[in-house]
Amino acid sequence: MALIVQKFGGSSVQDAEGIKRVAKRIVDTRRAGNDVVVVVSAMGDTTDELLDLAHEVVPTLPTGGRELDMLLTAGERISMALLAMAIKSLGAEALSFTGSQAGMLTDAQHGQAKIVSVTPGRVKDAVDQGAIAIVAGFAGFNKVSGDITTLGRGGSDTTAVALAAALHAEVCEIYTDVDGVFTADPRMVPRAQKLDLVTSEEMLELAAGGAKVLHIRSVEYARRHGVRLHVRSSFASKPGTIIAETREGEAVEDAIITGVAADLSEAKVTVAGVPDVPGKAASIFKVVAQAKGNVDMIVQNVSTIETGRTDISFTLPKEDAAVVIQALQDARDELEFEAIHHDDQIGKIALVGGGMRTNVGVSATFFEALSDNGINLEMISTSEIRISVVTRADQVADAVRVIHSAFGLDADDEAVIYAGTGR
Amino acid sequence: MALIVQKFGGSSVQDAEGIKRVAKRIVDTRRAGNDVVVVVSAMGDTTDELLDLAHEVVPTLPTGGRELDMLLTAGERISMALLAMAIKSLGAEALSFTGSQAGMLTDAQHGQAKIVSVTPGRVKDAVDQGAIAIVAGFAGFNKVSGDITTLGRGGSDTTAVALAAALHAEVCEIYTDVDGVFTADPRMVPRAQKLDLVTSEEMLELAAGGAKVLHIRSVEYARRHGVRLHVRSSFASKPGTIIAETREGEAVEDAIITGVAADLSEAKVTVAGVPDVPGKAASIFKVVAQAKGNVDMIVQNVSTIETGRTDISFTLPKEDAAVVIQALQDARDELEFEAIHHDDQIGKIALVGGGMRTNVGVSATFFEALSDNGINLEMISTSEIRISVVTRADQVADAVRVIHSAFGLDADDEAVIYAGTGR
CATH class of the missing domain: 3.40.1160.10 (Acetylglutamate kinase-like)
Incomplete structure (x- = not known):
């Protein structure tokens, strides 16, 4: 049994x-x-x-x-x-x-x-x-x-x-309350498509990118212990999305792009005018960690030779920002930065897909689609199977739709959406 | 400490x-x-x-x-x-x-x-x-x-x-939500008086008689383990009512009547035409106990010589009645009764006071006050420190007020009542 x-x-x-x-x-x-x-x-x-x-x-x-x-x-x-x-x-x-x-x-x-x-x-x-x-x-x-x-x-x-x-x-x-994992949030992209299978690696990137259907921690736990996940709707009886370790039997080349995730829950903190000496970034993130700030993306500007100073920006959950900024201010004497800027009107978009790096043209299509539509990028970060960018919060929905179309993910029909969200 | x-x-x-x-x-x-x-x-x-x-x-x-x-x-x-x-x-x-x-x-x-x-x-x-x-x-x-x-x-x-x-x-x-234990429910008798002290024995009788301020079980537990209780208001800071084992230092003769309790939560069940042979009542209450009926008052009529049959009435919580009646019907062959009557429009009034029995005139005053005011009694039961009667539910409030006055318990002012009830 x-x-x-x-x-x-x-x-x-x-x-x-x-x-x-x-x-x-x-x-x-x-x-x-x-x-x-x-x-x-x-x-x-x-x-x-x-x-x-x-x-x-x-x-x-x-x-x-x-x-x-x-x-x-x-x-x-x-x-x-x-x-x-x-x-x-x-x-x-x-x-x-x-x-x-x-x-x-x-x-x-x-x-x-x-x-x-x-x-x-x-x-x-x-x-x-x-x-x-x-x-x-x-x-x-x-x-x-x-x-x-x-x-x-x-x-x-x-x-x-x-x-x-x-x-x-x-x-x-x-x-x-949704049918499974989609190529994008159906509330944002009505023509998003349900995926039959994603790898746990892709799911991790989608979750990290803001896909709320599964919490990243449970995906990590499942991956580490080899638990097969099946995300499906409690309002319908059809199969949902299987999250498995590998795409057994699927042609990997056909499945370059898994989906687009969006996340409006983060804020951006910029520590400006940090002395560009070894170990300074480490000191900053030690303070952030002690304040239990859950840092996501990190970007450091190139320092200008004249000042010998650099800016370090990072994103973290909005609710963590106040405590983290206070902790940084308290450590100002040690960290020697000039100012801290806080911006909670940002949004993050992540494009996820297996074998993305080896497939030329993905980043080109991605950045072109955004710039053609007047969407300005504030931070960029990439991994083996993901490109993440930070933009203005009110441009996120447009950005997701534009990318979804640019990679040919749009379905013929609109997805069915049920009410509410889970925990 | x-x-x-x-x-x-x-x-x-x-x-x-x-x-x-x-x-x-x-x-x-x-x-x-x-x-x-x-x-x-x-x-x-x-x-x-x-x-x-x-x-x-x-x-x-x-x-x-x-x-x-x-x-x-x-x-x-x-x-x-x-x-x-x-x-x-x-x-x-x-x-x-x-x-x-x-x-x-x-x-x-x-x-x-x-x-x-x-x-x-x-x-x-x-x-x-x-x-x-x-x-x-x-x-x-x-x-x-x-x-x-x-x-x-x-x-x-x-x-x-x-x-x-x-x-x-x-x-x-x-x-x-009340100031303590009263001579009667202040919602029913506005001129009820707060008692500074009652004995646990009196409190038990008051609780059994329907006073809801303390559950009978907790009073029993306190009495058995010598716990001193203090019932008081969470809305005011003045002292409430102490429930102690004895009335140390109080003149017992002065404290004949403690108070009047009322209870509208019970129903009356009458098992009619029961053969008047030894052990029949015991059989009935065994069936009732097996059905987890919490019997309170019991009254048995004198049997008539012609029929050799008698009626047995008892009260129990309204919510227990249906199960108990079903259990009695199921045991009809053994119990040999003629009919069962069920009445949930009854009320119970109990007069409680230490040394009541030894004080002539208490029952006389009690019954006279009720009959003078046209209140008909359906069941009577007495103990060392209590007289309980069952009457029509819609006559209970009148009965309590009449008795409260007859025994000189009315205060000069009306009691303060707060909202709600506890568990």
Whole structure:
């Protein structure tokens, strides 16, 4: 009997109807002859509502923290219990498990805990006894302190992948509100096409580039542990996108461009007038790391000989910017920069495709399409299978559409879009 | 340093403002030089909202059950985490604990678990380290199954009393939306008076008679373990009502009548035409007990010699009636009754007072006051310190006011009433 891990995000279980629909889908999978372990997020906007409540109680609430984790895990507790009830009412057996009960052991970093080990003994017992096991996404447990933790952004996807790895599941199905991974965000590019298969490497680049369908951390975990992912819609029954290690059987030459990702969640920080001496950049990024800033792109200007100074720009999540800038200001005496500039009206576009570098003309087409349409670039960064650029936020949607067309990715029909987003 | 256990019901923490107000009160108690352990219920109507959601998902939801306990404890998890955050923002240290973390070990009866042992090691450690410990009311943990349980009705009060007993607290303060225990429900009798002291025996009779300020189970637990209770308002700072084992220093003769309680939550079931042979009543109540009916008052008519048959009436919580009647019907062949009548339009009134029996004239005054005001009695039951009667539901408020006046309990001023009710 094959074991399938199914993960349902908040948009799939946003109300009682959603829970019933998901329950039916799970029971169908069970009755088709599979063992099933389910990971579920909090219903709809529950997590945001709990956060709002916390901010009402403490307007200056620090991020992370033991009590915030205690609070937020209440959301998953509600959805998993309701889902278990719904499954039982359909005549199948179901048991819900907290992160602690499911053996999701983590370190003690509240709000962004890292998985230390996964020991899903109770989950396995439940499945062995014929029950469907429902596990709280996002939630972990630190054995040393005995405290509840949360995995942070993308946590539920990571829970699902970690359980799939520990239980040697055949596949980890990530149910979401879109049909799979697309050549671009269908909300931005109506003629985006669903991909049947992407490699985990491409998926990593797409996720890093802003594709929200899967969190980068879960893709990394899946890749490292050889977990096969299947991203599909919880509103339809057709197959979605398989994320596999390689494109077995596919002609690599045909699949140069995977897709275009966009990301409006980052800000740009420029540290201007930094002395151009060895080790200065390292000092800056040490300060940024200590402030827990999640740096993405980095660009350093060539220094001018007259001043012996250079500018270093980097992007990072908007919500990290204030703390990072404060930390840099505090270290001004050591870093010896002249000024710090902060810009939160930027957007990032990434073109991803296997074998891109070896295929002449890709960058030419890319930059030409942008410049022909008057889109100005502020930062450029490339990898083996990706080109990323930073532009003005209000030009991102145009840029994505232009590139999507330039590489012939437009479909004949418009994609179907469902409501909401998952966690 | 004295240890004080403080319990706050749902009405005290119904929104962010309530949580902040309660947090301030707790911190004040701590800064006055006390160790503080807090037990908190779910915010406002959270429990009912979660139950509604469960019924939306599964309309035919059975009561109790592992998953329902998982669901409902999410409510306390939210309030306790928010309360801990609010306390920390006021500069005091606070840690919240689930029922499991607080060592509230119970049996496996989901939805109405009984406490097996209380081992609050982590709570004690937190307090010893100067922190305020916040414990989830209502929640327990079954060590054998590793599952979360709930204590059922009045659960949070019981959590508070059980912790107070295990931690040898000086006092267990039950904060509610009224100023204390009154001679009658101030909503029904505006001139009801607050009592400064009641004995636990009287409190038990008042609670059994329908006074909702404390659940009978917590009063029993407090009495058995010698826990001193203080029922007081979370909206005012004045002292409430002390519930102590004896009326030390008070002249017993002066305190004949404690108060009048009313209860509209019960239904009356009459098993008519039961053969008047020994053991028949026992058989009936065995069936009722097996159906988990919580029988309160019992009255048996004198049998008529002609028929050799009798009627047995009893009251029980309205929500228990359907199951009990079905169980009795199923056992009709054995019980040989003629018919079952069900009446959910009844109300119960109880007059409670120490030394009532030895004081002539109490019953006379009681029955006279009711008959003078045209209130018809359907059942009567008495104990050492209580007279209870059943009447029509729509006559209960009149009956309570009439009795309250007849025994000279009316105050000069009307009582202050706050909003909401606790759990």
